[in-house]
Amino acid sequence: MNILIDTNILIPLEDTGRTLDPSLAEMRRLSEQNGHVLFVHPAQEEDIRRDQHENRRNIVLSRLNQYQEIPSPPTLSEESLQEYGWRQTGENDRIDNLLLHALCRGAVHFLVTDDKGIHKKARAAQVQEQVHHLDQFLAFLRSQSSIEHPPPFGIEERYLHEFDVRQPFFDSLREGYPDEFNDWYLRSAEEHRKAWCISDGETLQAICIYKEEEHEVIVDDGAPLDGIALKLCTFKVGESVRGRKLGERLLFSAFKYAVGHHIPYVYLHTFGSEQDLLVSLCQDYGFELAGKYRDRDDVYLKKMSAPDSLPTDISPLAYAVTYYPHYIDSVEVGKFIIPIQPQYHNDLFADTSDLASSLFSQDASLYNPQSNTIKKAYICHANTTQIKTGDLLFFYRTHDRKSVECMGVVEQTYRGQDIERVSPLVSKRTVYSRAEIGKWLQKETLVILFRFIRDFSPVDQGTLVGAGIRGAIQSIRKISHEQYLHCFVRNHS
DSSP: OEEEEOHHHHHHHHOTTSOOOHHHHHHHHHHHHTTOEEEEOTTHHHHHHTOSOHHHHHHHHHTGGGSEEOSSOOOOOHHHHHHHTOOOOSHHHHHHHHHHHHHHTTSOSEEEOOOHHHHHHHHHTTOGGGEEOHHHHHHHHHHTSSOOOOOOOOEEEEEGGGSOTTSGGGHHHHHHSTTTHHHHHHHHHHTTOEEEEEEETTEEEEEEEEEEEESOOOSTTOOOOSSEEEEEEEEEEOGGGTTSOHHHHHHHHHHHHHHHTTOOEEEEEEOSGGGHHHHHHHHHTTOEEEEEETTTEEEEEEEOSOOSSOOTTOOHHHHHHHTTTOOOOOTTSOEEEEEEOHHHHHHHOGGGSGGGGSTTTTOGGGSOHHHHOSEEEEEEOOOOOOOOTTOEEEEEETTTTOEEEEEEEEEEEEEEOOHHHHHHHHTTTOOOOHHHHHHHTTSOEEEEEEEEEEEEEEEEHHHHHHTTOOSOOOSOEEEOHHHHIIIIIGGGO
């Protein structure tokens, strides 16, 4: 496939005056190994020529010709800028927009960038699935290769005093808070604080340290929050386990805790470029910038409570993102029962899998990365064309349980056999290789991208029949609003 790399990836990749980041070297090696072609946009030469570091500028310019240039890149009109909702106030904006426009027009399959502004614009244009941070793209490349990467251990709730704060895992956090972090951690440990984590014994691989607060002032000169808030004090996924979707799993743990304890707010602090990936992840799940703390940290806040009345200017999908895990289920929203075989149900829905109630429930090595995600993909050969963005999906586990236990909301659908469309769409959501996807696409295929909302106690076949949903559920079936109320509201109120 064709991969467009942003200037913020290109310069450190080609600057021979600095030690090459191993991630960049691995990206180039795995791209070549998998037959992908790295592209640049002609406008990026202008970007590089503005570099004030003369030696670096000349070196990078001299090495540009080793990349393929996008041929006849599409021009960007004022009408397109308005359609995408992009601003263009200077040269940097213009070049960012040209790169994204090339992606939107299909000139490339992916754009790799660590520029959070570009990621924001990608969300506005609804092409965020094809715009990857470097770490995300590396995870995708690794999943397409034959290289084995040992999976991490399970997510656990453990006391902070079980871990040595001096271990290298915390080094990047110490760099951001050199005079404060160790003391803060030890004080928190003394209070017997806990964290959700993935660890190998006493060595951490991912962690979310949390704390409940009441009527807290979370930003400079702000008013206190009108209730309890769950603060995610420290949130980090180690480099060795990135790509396993553990950030989403930790966020899901926080959301589930907040819902279970009726906590109306979740928030966290970020500081520095190392946390750009975390910011991007949080924005995907409805966190919004609330302001500054001590004129230094950015504070991101998510409201966990649904508004008192349904906003009139918001789509069902935007509502599900902003107010997750709440969703719109009005008469106008379609509802579908999706049959899914037990092995795929286990892969997609970790908390209701066969392993969840077994002795091995904490061992994440037994789960695929898509078990950890909130954003998931379902691939089938159903011939329906009725499913649209914002519709609700209810997954019926066939063969053994014959019940519905999980639901989601539709983000996007695709029907066809074009692997160059399907592979980028599902790249952040599945571990299927290109060859496996190719087997699906030997005939007309339906791809449904959806957000997992929640699981619930099983709705069995007797309940479905009682609502008039009769017969074996062997294909996707649309149900009426009344049937939805009977099965999934009145029986779960």
